Amino acid sequence: MEPSLAIVVGILVGGGAYLMMSANLIRFLFGLTLVSNAVNLAIFTAGRMTYGAPSLVPPGGKTVAEGAANALPQALILTAIVIGFGLLAFTLSLVLRAYVTFGTANSAEIREAEPMPEGRRDDSGKG
Amino acid sequence: MLLAAPILLPLATAILCFLLRRYRFHRILSQLSALALIVLGIVILLEAIEGPVTAQMGGWAAPFGITLAGDVLSGIMVTITGLAAFTALTYATVEVDTATEQLGFHALAQSMVGGVCGAFLTGDLFNLYVWFEVMLISSFGLLVIGGGRAQIDGAVKYVALNLVGTLAFLSGVGLLYGTAGTLNMADLGVKLAGRMDETAVLGAAGLLMFAFAAKAALFPVFFWLPASYHTPAFATSALFSALLTKVGVYALLRVFTLVFEVDNPVVSGALIGAAAITIALGALGAAAQDDIRRVFSFHIVSQIGVMTLGLALATPLALAGAVFYFLHHIPAMMGMFLLGGIVAREAGSERLDRIGGLWSAGPWLGVLFLIPMLSLIGIPPLSGFWAKFFMIRASFEDGAFLLGGLILVASLLTFLYLGRVFVAAFWQPYPGPAEEAPAATAPPLQLLLPVMVLAGVTLAISFQAGTLFDLAALSATQLGDSAPYVSQVLRQQP
Numbered sequence: 001m002e003p004s005l006a007i008v009v010g011i012l013v014g015g016g017a018y019l020m021m022s023a024n025l026i027r028f029l030f031g032l033t034l035v036s037n038a039v040n041l042a043i044f045t046a047g048r049m050t051y052g053a054p055s056l057v058p059p060g061g062k063t064v065a066e067g068a069a070n071a072l073p074q075a076l077i078l079t080a081i082v083i084g085f086g087l088l089a090f091t092l093s094l095v096l097r098a099y100v101t102f103g104t105a106n107s108a109e110i111r112e113a114e115p116m117p118e119g120r121r122d123d124s125g126k127g
Numbered sequence: 128m129l130l131a132a133p134i135l136l137p138l139a140t141a142i143l144c145f146l147l148r149r150y151r152f153h154r155i156l157s158q159l160s161a162l163a164l165i166v167l168g169i170v171i172l173l174e175a176i177e178g179p180v181t182a183q184m185g186g187w188a189a190p191f192g193i194t195l196a197g198d199v200l201s202g203i204m205v206t207i208t209g210l211a212a213f214t215a216l217t218y219a220t221v222e223v224d225t226a227t228e229q230l231g232f233h234a235l236a237q238s239m240v241g242g243v244c245g246a247f248l249t250g251d252l253f254n255l256y257v258w259f260e261v262m263l264i265s266s267f268g269l270l271v272i273g274g275g276r277a278q279i280d281g282a283v284k285y286v287a288l289n290l291v292g293t294l295a296f297l298s299g300v301g302l303l304y305g306t307a308g309t310l311n312m313a314d315l316g317v318k319l320a321g322r323m324d325e326t327a328v329l330g331a332a333g334l335l336m337f338a339f340a341a342k343a344a345l346f347p348v349f350f351w352l353p354a355s356y357h358t359p360a361f362a363t364s365a366l367f368s369a370l371l372t373k374v375g376v377y378a379l380l381r382v383f384t385l386v387f388e389v390d391n392p393v394v395s396g397a398l399i400g401a402a403a404i405t406i407a408l409g410a411l412g413a414a415a416q417d418d419i420r421r422v423f424s425f426h427i428v429s430q431i432g433v434m435t436l437g438l439a440l441a442t443p444l445a446l447a448g449a450v451f452y453f454l455h456h457i458p459a460m461m462g463m464f465l466l467g468g469i470v471a472r473e474a475g476s477e478r479l480d481r482i483g484g485l486w487s488a489g490p491w492l493g494v495l496f497l498i499p500m501l502s503l504i505g506i507p508p509l510s511g512f513w514a515k516f517f518m519i520r521a522s523f524e525d526g527a528f529l530l531g532g533l534i535l536v537a538s539l540l541t542f543l544y545l546g547r548v549f550v551a552a553f554w555q556p557y558p559g560p561a562e563e564a565p566a567a568t569a570p571p572l573q574l575l576l577p578v579m580v581l582a583g584v585t586l587a588i589s590f591q592a593g594t595l596f597d598l599a600a601l602s603a604t605q606l607g608d609s610a611p612y613v614s615q616v617l618r619q620q621p
Contacts, residue, residue: 020291025283025287028287032287032290032291032294035294036294036297039294039297039298039301040297042298042301042302043297043298043300043301043304045305046301046302046304046305046306047304047305048305072304073301073304076253076300076301076304079253079257080256080297083257083260086264087260087263087264087290087293090264090267090286091286091287091290094267094271094279094282094283094286095283097271097274097279098279098280098283101276101279102276102279102280107283107284107287110280110283111280112276112277112279112280113277113278113280113281113284113354113355113357113358114280114353114354
C-alpha cells in the first residue's frame with residue numbers, strides 16, 4: 001500500500017510543481033492545492049497503512065486493539081485540511097482582487113510594489 | 128496556566144477588539160493587552176532563569192499531549208513581542224485611519240501576536256505549525272487591510288512564498304512523524320539522537336530548514352520581504368519587522384538545537400552558506416534602494432543572516448550572540464521603521480530624492496533618528512556594537528575569519544545606506560517647492576511616544592549590555608544542553 005501511495009504523492013508533487021512554475025497566479029494556486037493534497041497524503045502514509053482495523057476502543061476495553069489504525073495522522077491531516085482550506089479561500093480572493101485591480105493574473109506583469117527603475121511612478125501616497 | 132496566558136491574552140483581546148471595533152476605546156484595550164504581555168514575558172523569563180518551565184495541555188502526559196515549554200529564550204521573545212506590539216499599536220492609533228480600524232486592524236494585530244507567542248512557547252512541532260498558520264493568516268490580513276494597489280501586489284508575493292514554505296514545513300513534520308513516531312520536540316530530540324545521517328531525518332531537516340528560512344527571509348527565499356514590507360501602514364511594517372522574520376530564526380534556533388544536531392556537516396554547511404550570502408545580498412540590496420522602507424527591508428534581510436550565522440557556528444558564544452542580536456535588533460529596527468514613518472509624514476514622501484529639509488524643521492527628530500541608526504550600524508557604545516562584537520568574536524574564535532570580515536564589511540555598507548537615508552531626510556535641502564517644505568510642527572504624541580520608548584530601550588540595552596549578555600549566555604547554555612529541558616518535559620505529569 002505504502003509504495004503505491006508514495007508514487008501518487010510523487011505524481012501530485014510533480015504536477016503541482018509544474019503548475020507552480022507558471023507566472024499565471026491561478027495556475028500557481030492550482031499547483032499549490034495539488035502539492036498541499038500530496039503533503040496530506042504523505043502524512044497519512046507516514047502513519048503506516050492498516051486495512052480494516054479502525055482505531056476504536058472495543059467495548060469494555062481501555063485501549064485500541066493491537067494493530068489498529070493510527071488515529072493521530074488523521075487528526076493532523078484534518079487540522080491541515082482546515083487550515084489549508086482557509087488559506088486557499090483567502091488566496092483565491094486575493095488573486096481575484098489582484099486580477100480586478102491590475103487587469104492581469106500574470107505575476108510578472110504586476111510590478112506595482114516593485115516598479116522597474118525607468119519610468120517609475122511615485123507610490124508613496126498609497127490610496 | 129502561566130505559559131498559556133501569553134497566548135490566550137492576545138487571542139481573547141483579538142476577539143474583544145473585533146466585537147468592539149466600532150468603538151474607539153477598543154484600541155486602548157489592545158494597547159493595555161500588549162503592556163500586560165510584557166509583564167507576562169518578564170514573569171516567564173524570571174521563572175525560566177531557574178530552569179525551563181513546562182505545562183501539559185488537555186490533561187494528557189508528554190509526549191502524547193501538547194506541551195508548552197518556556198525557557199529563557201522564550202521569555203525574552205515574549206517580552207520583546209509585548210514591547211513591539213505596544214509600540215506599534217500605539218503608533219497605529221494615529222496612523223491607521225478609523226475606517227481601517229473598524230475593519231478589524233487591532234483584532235488582526237492581536238491574533239498575530241497570539242500566534243507569535245504560541246510559536247515561542249510551544250514544545251510540539253505540529254503545534255508550532257499551527258501557530259505559524261495563525262500568525263500567517265493574520266499577517267495576510269494586516270498586509271492587505273486598507274487595500275492600496277501596492278499592498279495587493281506585495282501581498283500576492285508574500286502569500287505565495289509563505290504558502291510554499293508552509294507546505295515544506297508540513298511535509299517535514301509528516302516525514303519526522305513517520306520516522307520517529309512522535310512530534311513532541313523533546314521526545315523527538317531523544318529519539319533522533321545520533322540519527323542525523325539517516326536519509327529520512329536529513330530530508331526532514333532540509334524541509335524544515337527551507338520552511339523556516341522562508342519565514343526568516345534567508346537566501347534564496349528572501350525576496351518576498353523587500354517585495355511586501357514597504358506597502359502597508361508603517362505601524363504594520365514595524366510590527367512585521369519585529370516579529371515575523373524573528374519567529375523564523377527562533378524556529379531555526381529551537382529545532383536545530385533541540386530536535387536536530389546542528390553540528391552535522393550538511394546542516395551547518397547549508398546554514399553557513401545561506402547566512403553568508405544573505406548578509407552580503409541584503410547589504411548590497413539595501414545600498415541599491417532609494418525608498419526609505421525598501422532600504423530598511425533589505426537591511427532586515429542582511430541582519431537575519433547575521434543571526435542565523437550565530438546558530439550555524441553553534442559555539443556557546445555564537446548562540447549567545449544570536450540571542451543578544453534579537454534583543455538589539457528588534458527595538459532598533461522597529462524604531463527605525465516608525466521614525467521612517469514620521470519622516471515620510473513630515474516630508475510627504477518615502478522616496479529619498481523627494482524628501483529633505485527636516486533638520487531645519489526640527490533637529491530633535493534627527494537626534495532621535497540617530498539613536499537606532501547608529502545602533503544598527505554598530506557604533507559604540509550602542510547596542511548594535513555589542514551585538515556585532517559578540518558575533519564577530521564568535522566567528523574569529525571559530526577560525527571563520529572570512530565570516531567575521533563579512534559582518535564588518537556589511538556594517539560598513541550599513542553605514543553607507545542608512546547614512547544616505549539620514550542625509551536625504553535631514554541634510555538635503557527640500558527638493559520640492561518651498562511652500563511645501565516640512566514645517567517646524569511637532570508630530571502627535573502617539574507617534575513620538577513609541578519612538579522614544581524604543582530609543583530608550585535601545586539605550587538601556589546599550590548601557591546594560593553586560594547584564595543582558597549574561598542572560599543571553601544563560602539562554603545559549605539552555606539551548607546548547609537540552610537535557611534539563613527534555614527531562615522537564617518528559618517527566619511532566621498533566
